[in-house]
Amino acid sequence: MNQAMPEPASRAAGAGVTARALTRRFGNHLAIDRIDLQIAPGARFSLLGANGAGKTSFLRMLTGFLLPTSGELTLDGISPARHPHAVNKQIGFAMETARLDPDLRVSALLRFLGGARGLRGRALEHAVDRVIERFQLEPVAARRTGNLSKGLERRVSLAQAFLVESRWILLDEPSQGLDPAQRNQVRETLRGIEAERSLILCTHDLDEARALTDRAGVLHAGRLIAQGPTREVLDRPDVLSLFETRPAAKGAHS
C-alpha cells in the first residue's frame, strides 16, 4: 500500500531525472556506487565512461529493466523500479547492442514495435515510414534484420527508439559499429531532436559527447566522478586521462 502511484503527466512533467545514492550490485561487483545526479528536462546529457564503468546499468535502471540495490531513481517524478511501464511510456530507448528479432523484416519489426508502443492504423504506418526515411532504411526495409550488417542493425535499433514522440530519448553507444559516414548521419539525426525532447546518451566517444550534448557526467568504476557542462567536464585532465589510449593499446591496434 505504501507504493505511490505514478504522478499524472501534467504534474510530473518537467521533473527530469533524479538519482539519490543510487547503488546497484551484481554479487560482489559494485556496478553503480551511490550516485547522486540530476538531469533537467530538455537537457542533452551524456553519461561518459569506459567500458564497464556502469553506464548501461544506469540506463537499465532508468528503464526499470534492472532494480537498484539501494537508493532512489525517478524520471519525471515516476520511479522506474515501482512503475516501469509508466516510465517506458515516456521514453524511446536503443540498447548498446542492437537486439532485434532476426526473423522479422525491418518494416515488420518497426510496425510490431510501434504497435507494441500503442500506435495503430495510419499513425503507425506514418511513424514507420517517418523513421525509415529519417534513418535511411528504405533500401533494406524488406530485408530480414538477421541479414543486416552491424551498422544497419544499429540504425534499425535507433529508428525504433524514435517511433513514438516520447519525451526522453535514451541511447546507449548510438554510433558503435557505424562507419564514419554513418556516424555523421546519426549525429545529424540526433542533433535534429526536437527541443522539447530530452536526450541521455551513454558513450565513451568524447567527440560524440561534445557534438551532441551540453551537459555531461563521468562514471568511473560505478562512481560519478564529474558532472557539469560538457566542455568543462571534458577539459578536466583527470577525466581525459580515463579515456587516453595507452601505448600498449595503440601497439595492439597498429
Place this chain on the structure above:
Amino acid sequence: MTPLLALVRRELAALFGSPIAYAVLVGVCVVTAIFFFEHLQLYNQMLFSFSSTSIGGVNADEIPDSFNLWDAVFFPVMEVLAITFIGVIPLVTMRVFAEERARGTDELLFTTHLTPFRIIIAKFGVTFAFVIAMVAVSFIYPATAIIRGGLGAQHLSAVFIGLTLHGIAVASIGLMCSAFTSSQLVASVTAWVIAFVWWDFGWMHPLSSEGTAAILDALALHPRYSGFAAGSVSLADIVYFIALALVAMAIARLSFDLRRIQP
C-alpha cells in the same frame, strides 16, 4: 493495433513461421494414426478369432463383455495421445520465452507498452490456440472410435474438452519452464521431466502413506484426464486444469521480477 494484439500477431507469425510447429502437428497425427490402426487391427483379428467357429471361436453373443472397442482401441489411443502431447508440446513451448531471453529482445519488449501480464497473456494465449489446433487435427481417430463405438456426441465432447485441457496444462508447464531460462534445451528437458512426473504419481505410492498417496493422486494429471476419457465432464477436473494453467502463468510472471533483480 493495441500492444497486446501486436504481440499476439508477432507470436502467431513466429509460431507458424517455424517448422517445429508443423512437424509437431504432423508428428501427432502420424503417431495417433499408427497406434489407432495397430489397435484396430489387433481388435479385428481378435474379433475374428472369437467369432470364427471354424477355428474354435465362440458365437457372437458369447464374446466376453471385457472385449470391446472401448477397451481395445479407444482407451489405448487416448492414453497414447496424452503421452504424445507430453512428448511434443515442450518442443513448441521451449522457444517462446527462452529464445527471447537468449536474443536479448526481452529487454526491448520490456521498454514498450507491454506489461509482463500482457506478455504472459499473449504468449500463453497463442500457445493455447496452437494446442487447440493440435487437438483438432489429432481428434479424427478418437472421434472415429467414439462414433463407431456408438458412444455418442456427449462422449465426443468430453474427450475433446479433456484432451484440450490436458494439452493446455502441459503447454503451461512448458511455458513456465521456458520463462526461467535462455536455453531452449533446458526449457524442454525441464518441461518433460515435470510433465512426466506430474502425469501419474503412482510410482510414489510405495514410498508414501495412504493420505499422501491420495493427495498426490488428486494432483496428478492422469486421474483427471481419465475422467474425460471415460466420457464424464467434471467441474472439479475442469477447475483443476484451469488452476494448473493459472499457477504456471503466475510462476512465469515471477520470472520477469527475478530478471530485474538478476538479469
